[in-house]
Amino acid sequence: MAHTGNSSMHGSSSRPQLLDLSKAEIQGNVEEKYPSILLPNQSHDISYLALDIGGSLIKLMYFSRHQDQSTNDKRMRNVKNRLGFPSNRRSYPILGGRLHFVKFETGKINECLDFIYSKRLHFGGGESRYSDGSTELNAIIKATGGGAHKFADLFKERLGLILDKEDEMSCLVAGANFLLKAIRHEAFTHMEGQKEFVQIDHNDLFPYLLVNIGSGVSMIKVDGDGKFERISGTNVGGGTYWGLGRLLTKCESFDELLELSQKGDNRNTDMLVGDIYGGMDYAKIGLSASTIASSFGKATSEKKGLEDYRPEDISLSLLRMISYNIAQIAYLNALRFGLKRIFFGGFFIRGHAYTMDAISFAIHFWSNGAAQAMFLRHEGFLGALGAFMSYEKHGLDDLMVHQLVERFPMGAPYTGGNIHGPPLRNLNEKISWMEKFLQKGTEITAPVPMTRPGTTGLGGFEVPLSKGSILRSDASALNVGVLHLVPTLEVFPLLADLKMYEPNTIDLSDPNELEYWFKILSENLPDLVAKAVASEGGTDDAKRRGDAFARAFSAHLTRLMEEPAAYGKLGLARLLEMREECLREFHFFDAYISIKQRENEASIAVLPDLLMELDSLDEETRLLTLIEGVLAANIFDWGSRACVDLYLKGTIIEIYRMSRNKMQRPWRVDDFDVFKERILGTGDKKPPPHRRALLFVDNSGADIVLGMLPLARELLRRGTEVVLVANSLPALNDVTAMELPDIVAEAAKHCDILRRAAESGGLLVDAMSTTLDSPRENPSSVPLMVVENGCGSPCIDFRQVSSELAAAAKDADLIILEGMGRALHTNLNAQFKCDALKLAMVKNQRFAEKLIKGNLYDCICKYEPAN
Numbered sequence: 001m002a003h004t005g006n007s008s009m010h011g012s013s014s015r016p017q018l019l020d021l022s023k024a025e026i027q028g029n030v031e032e033k034y035p036s037i038l039l040p041n042q043s044h045d046i047s048y049l050a051l052d053i054g055g056s057l058i059k060l061m062y063f064s065r066h067q068d069q070s071t072n073d074k075r076m077r078n079v080k081n082r083l084g085f086p087s088n089r090r091s092y093p094i095l096g097g098r099l100h101f102v103k104f105e106t107g108k109i110n111e112c113l114d115f116i117y118s119k120r121l122h123f124g125g126g127e128s129r130y131s132d133g134s135t136e137l138n139a140i141i142k143a144t145g146g147g148a149h150k151f152a153d154l155f156k157e158r159l160g161l162i163l164d165k166e167d168e169m170s171c172l173v174a175g176a177n178f179l180l181k182a183i184r185h186e187a188f189t190h191m192e193g194q195k196e197f198v199q200i201d202h203n204d205l206f207p208y209l210l211v212n213i214g215s216g217v218s219m220i221k222v223d224g225d226g227k228f229e230r231i232s233g234t235n236v237g238g239g240t241y242w243g244l245g246r247l248l249t250k251c252e253s254f255d256e257l258l259e260l261s262q263k264g265d266n267r268n269t270d271m272l273v274g275d276i277y278g279g280m281d282y283a284k285i286g287l288s289a290s291t292i293a294s295s296f297g298k299a300t301s302e303k304k305g306l307e308d309y310r311p312e313d314i315s316l317s318l319l320r321m322i323s324y325n326i327a328q329i330a331y332l333n334a335l336r337f338g339l340k341r342i343f344f345g346g347f348f349i350r351g352h353a354y355t356m357d358a359i360s361f362a363i364h365f366w367s368n369g370a371a372q373a374m375f376l377r378h379e380g381f382l383g384a385l386g387a388f389m390s391y392e393k394h395g396l397d398d399l400m401v402h403q404l405v406e407r408f409p410m411g412a413p414y415t416g417g418n419i420h421g422p423p424l425r426n427l428n429e430k431i432s433w434m435e436k437f438l439q440k441g442t443e444i445t446a447p448v449p450m451t452r453p454g455t456t457g458l459g460g461f462e463v464p465l466s467k468g469s470i471l472r473s474d475a476s477a478l479n480v481g482v483l484h485l486v487p488t489l490e491v492f493p494l495l496a497d498l499k500m501y502e503p504n505t506i507d508l509s510d511p512n513e514l515e516y517w518f519k520i521l522s523e524n525l526p527d528l529v530a531k532a533v534a535s536e537g538g539t540d541d542a543k544r545r546g547d548a549f550a551r552a553f554s555a556h557l558t559r560l561m562e563e564p565a566a567y568g569k570l571g572l573a574r575l576l577e578m579r580e581e582c583l584r585e586f587h588f589f590d591a592y593i594s595i596k597q598r599e600n601e602a603s604i605a606v607l608p609d610l611l612m613e614l615d616s617l618d619e620e621t622r623l624l625t626l627i628e629g630v631l632a633a634n635i636f637d638w639g640s641r642a643c644v645d646l647y648l649k650g651t652i653i654e655i656y657r658m659s660r661n662k663m664q665r666p667w668r669v670d671d672f673d674v675f676k677e678r679i680l681g682t683g684d685k686k687p688p689p690h691r692r693a694l695l696f697v698d699n700s701g702a703d704i705v706l707g708m709l710p711l712a713r714e715l716l717r718r719g720t721e722v723v724l725v726a727n728s729l730p731a732l733n734d735v736t737a738m739e740l741p742d743i744v745a746e747a748a749k750h751c752d753i754l755r756r757a758a759e760s761g762g763l764l765v766d767a768m769s770t771t772l773d774s775p776r777e778n779p780s781s782v783p784l785m786v787v788e789n790g791c792g793s794p795c796i797d798f799r800q801v802s803s804e805l806a807a808a809a810k811d812a813d814l815i816i817l818e819g820m821g822r823a824l825h826t827n828l829n830a831q832f833k834c835d836a837l838k839l840a841m842v843k844n845q846r847f848a849e850k851l852i853k854g855n856l857y858d859c860i861c862k863y864e865p866a867n
């Protein structure tokens with residue numbers, strides 16, 4: 001079965017979208033530093049590049065955009081006609097692509113130039129496929145920061161780039177506004193080691209105070225898009241910490257200085273209230289003995305030289321002095337203008353827990369709890385983002401939260417940090433990079449040091465608890481991912497209340513839950529790798545990729561165990577999706593393909609008998625048998641340890657029979673009678689059929705063939721249009737939208753209802769010409785259609801679905817969610833505007849115990865009529 005999918009799936013962008021270097025040829029003199037290279041096979045990827053060249057760091061953002069590869073298959077066209085959504089709905093030019101974030105030290109600007117060169121980012125707008133290595137291109141790129149002026153000639157000379165300078169403050173504001181509006185988990189508070197994401201209400205964002213702590217500090221009052229005023233600033237900023245710190249400690253890097261601070265004790269350098277008051281608090285004015293009375297105050301009274309102070313203590317004193325000072329000035333300015341919210345950005349913060357705690361503490365302290373400090377995940381990239389937004393043509397300012405998907409691929413240049421080593425250009429280089437990490441051991445998973453609660457109590461400017469660990473290098477920091485822009489994603493229109501919607505049922509911020517799922521996913525990993533490698537023919541290349549996948553996924557898991565909020569708010573759906581994305585990253589496009597095929601065939605073989613049996617039953621028994629069938633067949637789940645163990649004990653059909661025989665009502669959640677009444681009515685009252693049902697299907701094999709298709713057939717027979725909603729990309733053994741037409745076609749050979757409906761829905765386009773009774777004789781047959789859901793995960797987040805599904809939802813009045821991933825792990829508590837039926841077998845012991853107070857293999861039939 002083909003591996004490629006449609007353009008509107010958000011996972012499709014997970015394929016490495018790199019330059020096509022095949023048949024690349026050096027043009028001209030090979031000895032030259034930057035010889036021209038011809039890339040004859042490079043497609044129309046268009047890159048935008050924007051820079052923020054600061055006093056300390058260069059922030060680079062680039063956008064790789066790819067052509068919309070709309071599939072032209074007949075099913076799609078037919079479905080589109082039926083569902084009535086225009087084929088070209090986009091009012092803006094954006095085609096989708098990815099935003100990457102990278103930074104360099106300004107002092108090492110050559111690294112930045114090399115990066116741009118080797119990624120061919122200087123061919124902005126795609127004018128040329130040739131690398132002239134120099135001056136003839138004259139591409140214009142947006143740049144901000146002082147360096148945009150200072151280094152303009154260098155960029156022109158080395159890359160032929162003309163820097164189009166944008167105002168730094170406007171850029172900071174544009175970047176912050178974009179992030180706060182477009183990224184769901186961007187802003188967070190950080191108090192006493194606890195990170196908490198803040199839901200920003202777009203209609204209630206302004207005014208706010210933006211404090212950007214770069215080399216120096218800018219304080220900007222933001223009143224709206226493009227409406228701002230720089231109200232203050234301070235020259236005591238990130239450059240001060242790094243500069244003074246370097247002189248006083250002889251540190252060689254900023255990170256080293258920050259690391260030192262973690263082992264510091266500022267009581268040796270700072271003069272505390274207790275030092276002045278003989279160890280006592282100055283209780284009358286609320287100052288505890290441990291409050292800093294005077295930063296570095298101790299260095300005055302003793303006859304000691306620099307060499308008598310520990311660099312660790314100096315670094316900590318300095319860090320606190322500067323953080324508190326900035327926070328205090330920020331607070332006073334917030335007070336001056338009555339601003340309640342203060343957002344801190346700039347790379348001084350560097351995601352460092354202690355720095356954020358210190359700033360939060362000071363804001364809390366000075367405002368008596370009235371104001372709160374908030375931080376931004378893309379802290380240092382505000383200016384670069386703003387410069388990027390100032391391009392007129394890409395239409396990015398229209399982007400909405402639901403059109404952005406953040407991913408965390410493995411590999412140095414992708415992870416939003418410094419680049420370590422050359423940019424990775426292909427999978428092979430990426431695997432080598434992963435292999436090197438194995439040698440480096442823990443570096444990739446070492447945590448960003450966290451403070452434990454109690455570090456900064458009231459007035460207690462205490463010593464940070466040292467973990468003695470090193471700061472994670474940015475290359476492996478995995479804090480800022482690649483932003484995938486998927487313009488075709490939409491909010492599912494039948495969600496009852498978008499604001500209230502939370503897809504995840506299990507809260508992974510509970511450390512016990514996280515630990516449990518970490519263990520489950522780690523234990524399943526070897527088996528998954530074996531399947532993945534086998535799916536690619538078990539070659540040496542596949543084995544190497546399998547190793548790299550395992551390493552990458554383990555690194556993500558370890559990282560998230562250390563800091564669950566590192567990638568934004570963590571839910572189980574995210575973890576399960578990450579596993580699939582990670583497989584695709586290492587080019588495993590369908591690990592369960594042969595299992596799926598085998599189970600489909602085995603199930604199709606027994607379908608005729610099942611349909612005959614069903615047709616012999618009365619209406620009521622038939623409906624019950626159908627629902628039982630769906631629940632029973634949901635046992636075929638290759639993501640569940642318990643189920644996989646079961647498969648060793650019998651054939652597919654034996655297990656299916658066993659599962660069906662065990663179906664006993666009442667189920668753990670059993671709303672069947674209410675559902676039955678809605679479908680069949682009571683007594684003589686026959687309710688009207690639903691207009692259109694969306695069936696969110698789950699697994700391949702028995703699940704779809706013997707469970708969901710017979711249920712679909714029943715609805716069709718009753719006059720309800722049926723839309724089968726399936727994954728855009730493979731996930732475990734889930735059936736995909738691309739596979740469904742073939743499966744339906746096979747089933748239709750045994751069933752007239754399915755055949756006519758599939759013809760009417762355009763699923764059997766090829767069969768149409770060959771069938772004897774032309775579909776035109778049955779123009780009124782209710783259609784059976786297939787749409788893709790926009791996901792490549794075993795779960796579904798209804799905030800981001802394909803436009804195809806959103807269109808199909810407009811006329812739907814019943815949705816049926818099937819399977820544990822879509823109906824239990826996610827959406828168990830979701831409310832919809834229409835009738836909703838959630839069907840699943842519980843195949844995980846812990847879920848059974850904790851969420852339904854039941855047992856493994858219990859069933860859920862939850863029906864919630866629209867109210």
Ligand SMILES: Nc1ncnc2c1ncn2[C@@H]1O[C@H](COP(=O)(O)OP(=O)(O)O)[C@@H](O)[C@H]1O
Pocket residue numbers: 053054055056057058105145213214215216237238239240241242254255345346347348349350380
């Ligand atoms: N690797 C690093 N090298 C230098 N400074 C760093 C580094 N990482 C974080 N910093 C801190 O970030 C500050 C620069 O922040 P940034 O927002 O990039 O401002 P600017 O635009 O002035 O360069 C530095 O002054 C320093 O405090």
Ligand SMILES: CC(C)(COP(=O)(O)O)[C@@H](O)C(=O)NCCC(=O)O
Pocket residue numbers: 520576634636637638639640641642698699732794818819820821822825840843844845
């Ligand atoms: C990944 C799954 C949600 C898929 O279940 P499905 O949606 O196919 O019913 C499920 O396999 C699962 O929760 N597995 C957990 C791991 C385990 O219990 O072994």
Ligand SMILES: [Mn+2]
Pocket residue numbers: 637698699732733734794819821
């Ligand atoms: Mn599944």
